[in-house]
Each structure stands twice: as C-alpha cells, then as structure tokens.
Amino acid sequence: MEIITSNQNSRVKIWTSLQTAKGREQSGSYLLDGWHLVQEALNQAAPIQAIIATEAQMSAHLIDVPQGVPAFQVTEEVARHIAKTNNPQGIFAQTSLPNNSFDPKYIHSGSWLLLDEIQDPGNAGTLIRTADAAGFEGVALSAGSADPFNPKVVRAMQGSQFHLKVVKDVDLAAWIDALEENDYDVFGTTLSATSVDYKTIVPEKNFALILGNEGQGMKAELQAKTTANLHINFPGKAESLNVAVAGGILMFALN
Known part of the structure; x- marks a missing residue:
C-alpha cells in the first residue's frame, strides 16, 4: 500500500481535481467522501478506482475493501486538501462516473x-x-x-x-x-x-x-x-x- 504525504503528489492532484466538473470529466470519475458513501459503493459493487484514507480510517476499514482495489494511505493534511474541508472523515473513494448515454x-x-x-x-x-x-x-x-x-x-x-x-x-x-x-x-x-x-x-x-x-x-x-x-x-x-x-x-x- 502506497503512503502519500504530499499535496503535490500526482494522484492527490487528480483526487483534488474531482471537486470540479472539468476534473471529473477528464478523469471519468468522481469522489465519495466519508465511510457511509464508500461503504454503499462497495455494497453495490460500484466500479471503484481507488480507496484513499488516513492511517486511522485505513486501520478501521481496509478489511472491508475487496482485494484488487488500490488503497492509498494519506496524512490528515492531505485528506483535508482532497476534501477541501477542515474536518473530513478521512476516507474517500474515487469511483467511475456512470455511462450517461441513455435513450x-x-x-x-x-x-x-x-x-x-x-x-x-x-x-x-x-x-x-x-x-x-x-x-x-x-x-x-x-x-x-x-x-x-x-x-x-x-x-x-x-x-x-x-x-x-x-x-x-x-x-x-x-x-x-x-x-x-x-x-x-x-x-x-x-x-x-x-x-x-x-x-x-x-x-x-x-x-x-x-x-x-x-x-x-x-x-x-x-x-x-x-x-x-x-x-x-x-x-x-x-x-x-x-x-x-x-x-x-x-x-x-x-x-
């Protein structure tokens, strides 16, 4: 499991960009913030590209993440940077946008x-x-x-x-x-x-x-x-x- 400590990390830049419509469109994904939403995505077998969590959240929930899903541990500071809030729960999922072509x-x-x-x-x-x-x-x-x-x-x-x-x-x-x-x-x-x-x-x-x-x-x-x-x-x-x-x-x- 990769541990990320810098806001300048290339993955962090992508996760942070998901706060914007342009970032979501370019990556074809969006961000789930908080264990409730991450758990719901896991329960519904949503296509998850990455789990991102602080050390405490990773210890609490990594056991629930299916094998094969990339997991990244981040610092509290990086978590705040990704969430753009002062008190994030500290666990996120990057998940694919649904196919929007529907007739x-x-x-x-x-x-x-x-x-x-x-x-x-x-x-x-x-x-x-x-x-x-x-x-x-x-x-x-x-x-x-x-x-x-x-x-x-x-x-x-x-x-x-x-x-x-x-x-x-x-x-x-x-x-x-x-x-x-x-x-x-x-x-x-x-x-x-x-x-x-x-x-x-x-x-x-x-x-x-x-x-x-x-x-x-x-x-x-x-x-x-x-x-x-x-x-x-x-x-x-x-x-x-x-x-x-x-x-x-x-x-x-x-x-």
Missing part, C-alpha cells in the same frame, strides 16, 4: 423524475434521494441543472445514485415525447390556472414527474407538452414550497 425510447416501465434546471445542489441531491426512497426507476436532469456528481450533490444523495439511474444534461422536451410515445403519463408542476390538484390524479400507467427551476418554475414549452400539470393546495399562508419538499409530496402521492 428514453427504451424506457417502458418504472416511474421517472425529470428535473428542469434545478440548480441548487442540496435540492438536486435531496430530490434524487427522495426519488430513490419513493421507488422511482431513475432521475433525468436537464442541462442547466446541478451536476449530480458535484460533491455537494453527492453528499445530499447519500448513496442513492447507486440504487437508481441518474442521467444528466438531457433534452427534456425529447424525453417527454419519447415517454409519451411509450404510453407514459407525464405530469408537470405549475401554479397556472389550468393546473389541477395533485390529489385528483391517480396514474393509471407508468408516469414521469417534472419539477421546475427554483425561481422560474417549469419552462412554458414543457408545460405545453405534458399530460397534465399539477399543483399543491396550501391550507396555510405560505406562497410556495421548497422544490425538494414539493417533489417529495408529489412523488410519494403518485407512486
């Missing part, structure tokens, strides 16, 4: 969540985690949405990316057309005069749910293509809900 015309079963420019990493990760909990098949994020493998999104997903399909930079208009061609209901979410109370909807077949941007909502051209657009009635005085909260209500109600 919706091959989707014939299972519920899907479609995110239209959901930009806040916490919201995006929470929605993916909630879709996992609600039994969805996958989540497709439009261009302009948060990168699902951004470290903040990865923390919020809590390993759900290993349980369902996560596809990014999709053309949602094309996805709606393909899903409806496959006999899917596609529900949007708006507060327009033509939207209907979600409680009146009981999907009779496979469906997809679209959630729109935190500030602007769903694009008008997408609203025009849906089977129906839904809203949530508020008995209280709040004008709106956080998109992750609204998405949770709708996903569990519809699925």
Whole structure:
C-alpha cells in the first residue's frame, strides 16, 4: 500500500481535481467522501478506482475493501486538501462516473423524475434521494441543472445514485415525447390556472414527474407538452414550497 504525504503528489492532484466538473470529466470519475458513501459503493459493487484514507480510517476499514482495489494511505493534511474541508472523515473513494448515454425510447416501465434546471445542489441531491426512497426507476436532469456528481450533490444523495439511474444534461422536451410515445403519463408542476390538484390524479400507467427551476418554475414549452400539470393546495399562508419538499409530496402521492 502506497503512503502519500504530499499535496503535490500526482494522484492527490487528480483526487483534488474531482471537486470540479472539468476534473471529473477528464478523469471519468468522481469522489465519495466519508465511510457511509464508500461503504454503499462497495455494497453495490460500484466500479471503484481507488480507496484513499488516513492511517486511522485505513486501520478501521481496509478489511472491508475487496482485494484488487488500490488503497492509498494519506496524512490528515492531505485528506483535508482532497476534501477541501477542515474536518473530513478521512476516507474517500474515487469511483467511475456512470455511462450517461441513455435513450428514453427504451424506457417502458418504472416511474421517472425529470428535473428542469434545478440548480441548487442540496435540492438536486435531496430530490434524487427522495426519488430513490419513493421507488422511482431513475432521475433525468436537464442541462442547466446541478451536476449530480458535484460533491455537494453527492453528499445530499447519500448513496442513492447507486440504487437508481441518474442521467444528466438531457433534452427534456425529447424525453417527454419519447415517454409519451411509450404510453407514459407525464405530469408537470405549475401554479397556472389550468393546473389541477395533485390529489385528483391517480396514474393509471407508468408516469414521469417534472419539477421546475427554483425561481422560474417549469419552462412554458414543457408545460405545453405534458399530460397534465399539477399543483399543491396550501391550507396555510405560505406562497410556495421548497422544490425538494414539493417533489417529495408529489412523488410519494403518485407512486
């Protein structure tokens, strides 16, 4: 096992670059930070390129790492440098990005969540985690949405990316057309005069749910293509809900 003590080590530079979209794209990988996420990746047989850990974390968890997975011990200082935080847990995994080439015309079963420019990493990760909990098949994020493998999104997903399909930079208009061609209901979410109370909807077949941007909502051209657009009635005085909260209500109600 190689022991790394310098932030200038070539491997450390690669691991640190995974904090950026460019670094992830160049390496074809992203970083898991903390034993819970690393363990989930191991449990799901995710393609792990390296385990990186401090001496204490390596002693605690190396026994759980399958033979053949490269393991690197780093100092506390190097761990902080990789994580870009002052108090990292001290164990990471570099894991391969999933194949993002996914054609919706091959989707014939299972519920899907479609995110239209959901930009806040916490919201995006929470929605993916909630879709996992609600039994969805996958989540497709439009261009302009948060990168699902951004470290903040990865923390919020809590390993759900290993349980369902996560596809990014999709053309949602094309996805709606393909899903409806496959006999899917596609529900949007708006507060327009033509939207209907979600409680009146009981999907009779496979469906997809679209959630729109935190500030602007769903694009008008997408609203025009849906089977129906839904809203949530508020008995209280709040004008709106956080998109992750609204998405949770709708996903569990519809699925």
